[in-house]
Amino acid sequence: MVSLGGLARKLFGSANERRVRSYQPKVAAINALEESMKALSDEALAGKTQEFRKMLAEGKSIDDLLAPAFAVAREASRRALGMRPFDVQLIGAMILNDNAIAEMKTGEGKTLVATLAVYLNALAGKGVHVVTVNDYLAKRDSTTMGKLYSFLGLTTGVIVHGITDDERRAAYACDITYATNNELGFDYLRDNMKYERGQMVQRGHHYAIVDEVDSILIDEARTPLIISGPLDDRSDLYTTIDAFIPLLSEEDYEIDEKQRSANFSEVGTEKLENLLREANLLKGASLYDVENVAIVHHINNALKAHKLFSRDKDYIVRNNEIVIIDEFTGRMMPGRRYSEGQHQALEAKEKVQIQPENQTLASITFQNYFRMYGKLAGMTGTASTEAEEFQNIYGLEVFEVPTNLPIQRIDEDDEVYRTFDEKFKAIIDEIKAASERNQPVLVGTTSIEKSELLAGMLSASGFKDFKVLNARYHEQEAYIVSQAGVPGAVTIATNMAGRGTDIQLGGNLDMRLERELEGMEPGPERDAKAAAIKAEVAELKAKALEAGGLYVIATERHESRRIDNQLRGRSGRQGDPGRSKFYLSLQDDLMRIFGSDRMDSMLQKLGLKEGEAIVHPWINKALERAQKKVEARNFDTRKNLLKYDDVLNDQRKVIFEQRIELMDATDVSGTIEDMRHEVIESMVRTHIPERAYVEQWDVSGLKQQVAVTLNLDLPIEAWAAEEGIAEDDMVARITEAADKAMADKAERFGAEIMSYVERSVVLQTIDNLWREHIVNLDHLRSVVGFRGYAQRDPLQEYKAEAFELFQALLANLRDAVTTQMMRVELVREAPPAPTVPEMEGHHVDATTGEDDFGEGSAFAALPFVAPENRDPNDPSTWGRVGRNDACPCGSGKKYKHCHGAYENA
Structure with missing residues (x-):
């Protein structure tokens, strides 16, 4: 029976189909211009850029220029890159221009698609940012696509880890800037810690196209970007507490794998209290007394380190360091550390050197960073499963772009075995069979541990000809992946390692030419070798096609359907044949957590023998439902975190905008004077209550505060003894004295130095108070959830208290600036330029194995x-x-x- 929705879709087409059809007239208009563009000389074609810019200056809109600009960019691409975008690629570029996400299958040329929308939007001269998942892709794409932009008279810059501020400023000043999401976010945070406008590197947030948008805006958006500085060394405390955990038994704690939480039972709490008391670490009678909040935090981290974090799955130990492994890609992230003491707890557990904790100096989520762009778009092979999140969080619709050629990949039903051993034996048999028929095989695993386990089992079975691609070998990642389509090749990859590099049947010709011709001088010998490589790749491709194309074998399902789809999508590019199959066991994490006990007993009743598998579409549907539940829970978690970060973000915008106004202002003396007058008025009102008798005035307290805050010794007692004196008179006299003191100081310093000092004092004071404020909000966020037990909405409580803390910050700012300005004195040496403290950057980078912001100093790494x-x-x-x-x-x-x-x- 067909549903009403199904009938409507049959009649009118789906929303996606209607959107794609709506672009066909524009595609026809672009195609109609093709011959006239071909007739132009290189100089005339490049000259179109200035024509378009003139038209924009005269009032035309970007959309008015879409057809001619796309036609110019397509012809320039053919001449500069040797690639002519297909019609479906034009549609993908139009979707990018319309603030949406283009979902395009692997191998459909997303990198080239972006160039059309980039060129069109770069004509405005406000800068276009192309965001990639790692430095390798940023450099590769900026170099390759930079040829096209250069041909059309546009400049291209690239931002990678470790370059100087001057180099960054020059790259951002270009028409098009390629950069990773981390670099963009950290540059924004650093810019808002600078003390001169000229030191800032970014010039605005006009338009961004995010490559692998699901990885950056979903996976990596789980945690904020954080710039932090080190606190005191407390390694002894971590070591002492870590020694307690092995002394506990299973009855002393409760583990919830689904929620990734670990808690102590009453028995365990009592046992810990005795251990802490013996170590002289417990204050008061109970572990949960307010004085022991920090200790509770540390012992909870120690318990999680031992019971929830697994070596070689969640992290590895390398060079006496704990290196995190990303759960989605299995790659190492050397520059990243768990926050709030969790990383130190793991270091204590593994007996490696314990690094000091860090204090947050500045932070922002990717959600709030990318929502600053006036225009945002993205592209990926897998976004549909997260369409609701893209729409709710970023206001981005997802549209599926048809493939240039029909997909021929065969996606087989999952095979479910009872145990790990049975599953891996079946996988090994399948790998051997595929290798014998010369079919290239890509095996996807979910962790380093699983990839190395499978590699060991393959070797033990006598099969030696395979490559392992995981976090331990990420340096060779791109090249290994590029050659995974060679006939008979077997590549074991941890999740989506090598994403961004095409797996082409027969091997990636461009990467082979680059590697094998490196260092050879142009000439007949080089040309002959290049021709031989091309012929060999063509021959290998024919063999791979005959064998059935790339065979993707997955060793288990992931929590997210999107990651499974990414793995499947590596096969069947550009109409190639291919095949994919998932092998599962009831001992897999997803199966085990989601009720495999019932399935196990059912399979035993059905008489499933050892080595046999159950294969049925119902199994696929049941697993998909479990994955949907996990995805929905993860989305709710991210959405909830964002609600809290939005509170901080509103305050962050106020502070950052205020800093820029102060940096731009030629004179901030008026602002400082207003602050001083407010402080004096508040001071007098505190010690002289309204309509109070003189006898009730706190004269000595007022005199003391005037001395502390204003650095003035005034005859407050004598003034108070005068007949008929009122509080307004007191405010006026103190204000007059303070203003005179500041005027004298300004005269001694000189206008230029005084202006510099005033700006420096205000900016440094804002920064110091803002850092304290972030820490306070972190602490508030960690405890406000308990208000729910009292039937109060934690988010509303957080908003109210965060507002109060922000008001306190502003009051403290007035006091601190006034106190410093009244005490500052001129020395003969030139004052040192204000500097930010030693900093490090941290973030969960879901797809890079690069050293992500592990610098000792953000400014001089x-x-x-x-x-x-x-x-x-x-x-x-x-x-x-x-x-x-x-x-x-x-x-x-x-x-x-x-x-x-x-x-x-």
Whole structure:
């Protein structure tokens, strides 16, 4: 029976089909211009850019220029890159221009699609940002596509980790800037910690196209970008508390894998209280007394470290460090650390060197960063499953772009086995069979542990010809993935490692040419070798096609359908044949957490023998329902986190806008004077209640506060003794004295120096108070949830208290600025330029294995140098050294107590 919705779709087409059809007239208009564009010389074609800019200046809109600009960009692409965008690619580019997400299958040329929308929007001259998931892709795409932009007279910049502020400023000044999401976010935060407008690197947020938009705006948006600075070393405390956890038994704690939570039972709490008392760490009678809040936090982290975090799945130990493994991609993230002491708890558990905790100096979520853009768009192969989130959070609709050629991949039903061993035996048999028929195989695993387990089992079975691609070998990632389509190749990849690099049947020709011709001089020998490589790749492609194309074998389902679809999508690009199959067992995490006990007993009743699998579309549907539940829960979690961050974001915008106004102002003395007058009035009202008798005035308290805040010794007692004196008179006299003191100071300093001092004092005071405010809100956020037990809405409570804290910040700002300005004195030396503290950046980067913002200083990052490459007698060879690392000079002391102390002296 067909539903009413089904009948309507049959008659009118789906919303997606109608949207795609609506672009056909524009495609026809672009195609109609093709011959006239071909007739133009290179110079005339490039000259179109200035024509378009003139038309915009005369009042035309970007959309008015779409057809001619796309026609110009397509012809320029054919000449500069040797690639002519297909009609479906034109449709994808139009979707990007319309503030939406273009879902395009792997191999459909998303990178080229972006160039059309980028060119059109770059004509406005306000800067277009193309956002990639890692530095490798940013550099690759800016270099490749930069040829097209350069041909058309536009400039291209690239932002990667480790470049200077001047280089960043130049890159942002270009018409088109390629950068990772992390670099963009951190540059925004750093800009709002600068003290001069000229030091800022970004020039606005006009238009951004986000590549792999699901990875960046969904996966990586789970945690905020954080810039932090180190606190005091408390490694002994972590080590002491860590030693308690192995002493506990299973009755002492409760673990909830679904919620990723661990809590102590009453018995366990009592046992811990005794252990803490013996270690002299417990204050008061109970662990949950207010004085022990920090200790409770640390023991909870220690319990999670031991019971919820698994080595080689959630993290690995490398070079005496805990390196996080991203759950979605299985890649290492060396620059990233868990926050709030969790990373230190893992370091204590693994007996590696414990790095000090950090204090948050600035933070922002990707949701709130990317919502600053006037125009935002994205592209990916898999976004439909998260369409609701894109619409709710970012206001972005998802539209599926038809493939250029029909998809020929065969997606087979899942095979479900009872145990891991049975499943892996079946996978190994399938890999061997595919390899024998020369079919390339890509095996997807969910963790390093699983990929290495499978690699070990393959080796033990006598099969040696395979490559493992996971977090341990990410340096070779792009090349290994690019050659995974060679006939008979077997590649074991952790989740979506190598995303952004096409798997082409027969191997990726461009990457082979780049690698094998590197260093060869142009000439007959080089040309002959290039021709031989091309012929070999063509022959290998024919063999791979004959064998059935790329065979994707997945070793288990992920929590998110999107990640499964990404893996499937690696096969069947551009109409190639292909095949995909998922192998599951009842011992897989997803199956185990979602009720595999009932399924196990059912399978046993059905008489399922060892080595046999159950294959049925119902199983696929049941698993999809479980995945939908998890996706919905994760979406609710992100949505809830965003509601709280929106409160901070509103305050952040106020503070950041105020900072920019102060930096732009030629004179802030009026602002400081207003602050001073408000402080004096508040001070007098505090000590002289309204309509109170003189005898009730707190004269001595007022005199003392005037001395502390205004640095003035005034005859308050004598004034108060005068007959007929009123509080307004007192305010006027104190104000007059303070204004005179400041005027004298300004005369001594000179106008230019006084202006510099005033601006510096206000900006530094704002920054210090804002950092404290962020910490206060973090603490409030961690405890406000308990208000729900009292039938009060935690979010409303958070909003109300956050507003009160913000008002307190503004009051403290007036007091602190007034106090500092009344006490500041001129010294003969030029005042040092204000500097921000030592900083590090942190973020969950869902797709990169690069060293993501693990810098010691955001402004002067040194490279990491392996210990064996450091000369103990030459500090210039040491690179970046952690404050708590052993000093490379060999003294045996910590760096901060040895050579690091000299640097900071």
